[in-house]
Amino acid sequence: MLSFRVLADARRAACSSAAGAASTLALAAAGLAAIGWALLDPRFRNAEGFLGSAACVPLAVGCALVAAACAGAGPLRPAVAWFAAGVIGQAVALQLVEAGRPVR
Numbered sequence: 823m824l825s826f827r828v829l830a831d832a833r834r835a836a837c838s839s840a841a842g843a844a845s846t847l848a849l850a851a852a853g854l855a856a857i858g859w860a861l862l863d864p865r866f867r868n869a870e871g872f873l874g875s876a877a878c879v880p881l882a883v884g885c886a887l888v889a890a891a892c893a894g895a896g897p898l899r900p901a902v903a904w905f906a907a908g909v910i911g912q913a914v915a916l917q918l919v920e921a922g923r924p925v926r
Contacts, residue, residue: 846894853887856880875917882913 860866860880861873868874886906893902 842895846891849887849891853884853889853891856884856887858884860884878916879910879913882909886910 857880860877866874866877866880886909889902889909890899890906893899
């Protein structure tokens with residue numbers, strides 16, 4: 823069984839290298855950029871100024887990238903990768919569903 827000490831040592835070793843820290847920083851920056859793009863771009867707003875359904879995918883991608891940055895190269899990396907794939911897949915599936923007023 824993994825103890826918290828082993829997890830902390832693995833995390834420290836993964837981020838101690840310059841490449842590990844740079845990739846973590848790049849993932850976090852890309853995630854925050856995707857979230858900012860979804861929140862600030864007027865293409866993702868409806869006529870009343872609220873976020874539309876098209877903002878779902880960039881927000882999901884941004885959250886997945888931030889989660890991947892938090893996991894880094896530690897032991898939770900495979901789980902976070904599957905989580906990111908699931909979140910992005912759900913967002914894309916949500917875009918494919920045609921429900922609402924136009925459906926008869």
